[in-house]
Amino acid sequence: MTAKTRYIGAVEIGTSKVTVLVGELSNGRSLSIIGYGECQSRGVIKGAVVDFRAASDATHSALLSAEQSAGVRIDEVFLAQTGGHLEGFYNEASVSVSAANNMVSPMDIDTVCRLAKSKNLPEGRMVVHNIRRPFHLDGRLVPDPEHLVGQRLDVGYWTVHGQENKIADNIHVIRGFNVPVAELILASLASGTMVTSAEDRQNGVLVIDIGAGTTDFVLYRDGCAYLTGVIPVGGSHITNDLSLGLRLTEGQAEKLKHRFGRATIATKDKAEKVWLNGDFAIGDRQFPKQAIEQIGSVRIWEIFEVVKKKLGPAFTTDRVAAGVVVTGGTAKLPGIAEAAAKVFDATARVGELPGYINENLRDPGYATGLGLLYFGLNSKAEAAQPVRRRSGGFFSKLFASV
Numbered sequence: 001m002t003a004k005t006r007y008i009g010a011v012e013i014g015t016s017k018v019t020v021l022v023g024e025l026s027n028g029r030s031l032s033i034i035g036y037g038e039c040q041s042r043g044v045i046k047g048a049v050v051d052f053r054a055a056s057d058a059t060h061s062a063l064l065s066a067e068q069s070a071g072v073r074i075d076e077v078f079l080a081q082t083g084g085h086l087e088g089f090y091n092e093a094s095v096s097v098s099a100a101n102n103m104v105s106p107m108d109i110d111t112v113c114r115l116a117k118s119k120n121l122p123e124g125r126m127v128v129h130n131i132r133r134p135f136h137l138d139g140r141l142v143p144d145p146e147h148l149v150g151q152r153l154d155v156g157y158w159t160v161h162g163q164e165n166k167i168a169d170n171i172h173v174i175r176g177f178n179v180p181v182a183e184l185i186l187a188s189l190a191s192g193t194m195v196t197s198a199e200d201r202q203n204g205v206l207v208i209d210i211g212a213g214t215t216d217f218v219l220y221r222d223g224c225a226y227l228t229g230v231i232p233v234g235g236s237h238i239t240n241d242l243s244l245g246l247r248l249t250e251g252q253a254e255k256l257k258h259r260f261g262r263a264t265i266a267t268k269d270k271a272e273k274v275w276l277n278g279d280f281a282i283g284d285r286q287f288p289k290q291a292i293e294q295i296g297s298v299r300i301w302e303i304f305e306v307v308k309k310k311l312g313p314a315f316t317t318d319r320v321a322a323g324v325v326v327t328g329g330t331a332k333l334p335g336i337a338e339a340a341a342k343v344f345d346a347t348a349r350v351g352e353l354p355g356y357i358n359e360n361l362r363d364p365g366y367a368t369g370l371g372l373l374y375f376g377l378n379s380k381a382e383a384a385q386p387v388r389r390r391s392g393g394f395f396s397k398l399f400a401s402v
Contacts, residue, residue, distance in 0.1 A: 004028070009066065009074040009179065010372030011059070012187070013049070013170060014082075015213025015236060016329075017041050018059050019366070020066035022074060023373045031377045033358065035070025037062040046213040046232040047083035049169040060177045076182035077174050078372040078379070080190055081128055082214045084232035085163040091119045092156030104137065104145040108153055116157045124164050128184055131158040131225045141222065160186055160228055183379055188216035188228050190371025195327045195351025195364075196220065205322035206315065206344070207351070208307055209367065210300075210330035212236040217307050221319055229310045231303070235330035238299045245295055246287055252276060262293040263300040264335030300336060304343035315344070323347030329365035 008031075010021040022035030039062035043054030067074055093115035097104050117130050134141050137150035145153055171181050192207040201220040209216045211234045219227045238261060242253035260274050273286040308315060324340045324347070331350050340348035353362045357370060 006075045007034075007070065007072045008182070008373065008376040009063065009077040010080075010369045010376065011063070011077050011174060012080040012368050012372070013044055013047075013055065013059055013173065014041055014211055015044050015046060015234065016211075018062040019369050020062045021361075021366075021369045021373055022066050022070040022072065023376060024070075024072075025377065028377075031373060033361070033373065034072070035066045035068075036361075037064070037066030037069060039065065044213070047211075047230070048085065048166050049173060052169065052173070055169075056173050056176050059173050063174075063177050063179070074179050076180050078183050078185055078376045079170060079174060079181050080187040080368050080372055081162065081167065081170070081184050082187040082211070082216050082230055083162065083166060084214070084230055085166050086128065086160060086186070086228075086230045087162070088158055088160045088228055089119070090156055090158050090227075092116055092154060093118075094152055094154040097151055097153055102149045102151055104148050104150060104153060106146060109135075109146060112153050112155050113157075116155050117159070119159070121161050125161045126164045126167060127159060127161050128167070129158075129160040129186055129189070129228075131160065131189075131228070132156075133158065133224050133226065134222050143223070158225065158227060183375065185372055185375045186216070186218075186228060187211075187214075187368045188218040188230070189225060190369075190375060191216065191327050191351070191367040192218045192220065192225070192325075193371040193374050194353055194367045195325050196322070198223065200322035200325075203321040204319045206311070206320055206324045206346075208304070208324065208326050208340070209328040210234055210303065210326065210336075211328045212330075215303050215307065215328075217311075219311060219314060219320070227311065227314050229307070231306050231310065233299075233303055233306065235328075235333075238296050238330075238333075241295045241299055242292065246291070248276075256287070256292060257296065260289055260292045261296040261333055262335045263333045263339040264297050265290060265293045266335065267293055296333060297335070297339065300330075300333065300339050301343060304340055308343060317344070317346050320344075320346055323349065325349055325351045327351035327364040327367045331364040 004027045006025045008023050012019045018039045018041050020037040023031045024034045039058045042058045043051030049055045095112045133156045135145045136154040137145050191209040202223040204221045206219050213234045215231045239253045267290040272289045274289045277284045337348045
């Protein structure tokens, strides 16, 4: 390692798996993915650690595997945050421009930003992100008010906060591997960065990341993350519904979901059946294909309805010209974009990762991990600012066979 090279880890401790990516950060300007580790998650329910030892063992195993894959020690970790304990609120402030010539100064900007972020949190809560919305100068939207002339400067922040002890549990899991946590990044922001363009975010777009135990979402407007949220329901609930409804083990239900599950009903013939294993051996069973599709479609429809309800009046089709983007491991369920389009009455698509990402990582389930590395590359910038892609370098050299 040279003095200007650092190795950063992107860690997502999910309900079904722990994923670690290792990035080689050179001169703070370019990043290459050089390692990968994954392990079945344990001791985590709906994004929260409920068994510290089990969660630590699984996470440390994934970290060790990633380091061995990369052949380096990780210097610091960027850690994804999710879970139903995360909440958000909006707070705004305004100041009169202080200069006699009404030109906005850096001090005016610092003052209004500090005031907008000054709202106290309830006891036991801590800030995860302060996401700034665009400035307004005398009522007009301005991306950067410095040196512009006006009388009144306004700005607002969407503040995401979480339960201190649950966030501390995640951090302690990483520190147990003797590596520091550089930054906590909301999972939806990490994913949203990777599956949308700057133009999408400027035009307005809703990103929904459906993981195994949770669904994270972020609504972008005017180029900024406008509102975020998490609901404690994900793809594992489809598995659970199949298990209960068809009297299967969790493993059998998971297999059936991956082979025949859908987010919309496509099978017309109620009598059409599919085999559990297809080997016609003892124990193999048949199930109505339409019933499997119906279970998946009902759960996905419910997830989208809950997200829509949480967005409330913030979501209007005229403010999301770029539509709805679905990502996360469950985004691979056939028909999921069609379901999103119907619920939100908007265009919808499954998020695609940029073409410069190695083909082995170009899966919606890796959107969060890749986004964490992106934030790691831009860690000195305010996390909630509109993401600007640096010219050249970013993921330009990819590990060929992770």
